Amino acid sequence: MFVQQLINGLTLGSTYALIALGLTLVLGVFNKLNIAHGDVFMFGAFTGLAAAGLGASLAVAILAGMVSAAIINVLIERFCFHPLRNSHFLAPMLSTIAFGIMLQNIATQIWGADPSRFPNVETTTQYEFGGILLSxxxxxxxxxxxALMIAIDLGIHHTRMGRALRATAIDGEIAGLLGVNTGKVIFFTFLTAGALAGIAGVLTANVYSQITPHIGIRQGLIGMVAMVIGGMGNLRGAMVGGIAIGIIEILNDAYLGAGYRDLVVFSLFFGFLIVKPDGLIPQNKGARA
Incomplete structure (x- = not known):
């Protein structure tokens, strides 16, 4: 029973890790949060649902969610971050709140306010390993x-774009003077973060929940919790934090009850902010965005 719950938690937590990775990438480059990130997740989930409703396979639905979310995230950079880059540090983040509310209302107009369930686009097979069930x-x-977490980690450390991204995260102005195309880095960062959110949206909606235009609010908050627990600005910390939150939620549901889920998770969030704000993996011990 316990091992089964750990596997379920790892599965859920891996989607949270993708959300936290996207938030961390943007935070690393801009030192600001994209508060609409959860709504990008939501829009990707709905786009995947629309594709699945037309008979697309799960792979095509994931691709559709990834592309739509990536495009939306690039628009967020163009309209929320770029014009306000020299404004008060809160201005871009406040503008993403407005953008997120716009996305929620657009989704409501297109797909309605009632919960939508992801159709069964693939035949589900159950596997059993020593009493552990895995679909x-x-x-x-x-x-x-x-695979995505490994690819992001390797890309950040072993590719030219990854090195440029890390240089921009450390000091964008100096990176630009040294020949780094910071505009290209910023575009790539938001594109990648959006793609990760879209993929996470389709994967999450396909198994765990009904989709509503407001599903992204909690998912965005969970991504922030994962960042804090793992270590702010630390990509590997975001992965660890996301997986940890998924396991904690599933164990809570199994042994305490789903009604305590948010109380436990956000109490943990508050506790880390007060007691260990550097998180499980401090920034200088992990992969900085």
Missing amino acids: SVHVVILVVSI
């Missing part, structure tokens, strides 16, 4: 999420 969809979530 084929859970396997897809784990494989896709872990």
Whole structure:
């Protein structure tokens, strides 16, 4: 029973890790939060649902969610961050709140306010390993999420764009003087963060929840919790934090009850902010965005 819950928590947590990774990438480059990130997640989930409703496979639905969310995130950079880059540090973040509310209302107009459930786009197969049940969809979530986390980590450390991104995160002005195309780095950062949110949206909606235009509010907050627990601005910390939150939620539901889920998670969030604000993996011990 306990091992089964750990596997379920790892599956859920891997989607939270993707959300936290996107938030961390943007935070690393701008030192500001994209508060609409959860709504980007939501829009990606709805786009994937629309594709699945037309008969698309899960892979195509994931691709549709990824592309739409990536485009929306680039628009957020263009309209919320870029014009306000020299304004008060709160201005871009406040503008993303407004943008997120706009996305919620657009989704309501297109898909309605009632909960929508992701259609079964693939035949689900159940696997059993020593009494542990694992569905084929859970396997897809784990494989896709872990592959993306590994790819992001390797890309940040072993590619030219990754080095440029890290240089921009440390000091964008100096990076520009040294020849780094910071505009390209910023575009790539928001594109990647949006794509991760869209993929997470489709994967999450396909298994765990009904979709509403407001689903992104909690998911965005969970991404922030994962960042704080893992270590602010630390990509590996975001992964660890996301997985930890997923496991904590599933264990809470199994042993305490779902009604205590948010109380436990956000109490933990508050506790880390007060007692250990550097998180489980301080920034100088992990991969900085």
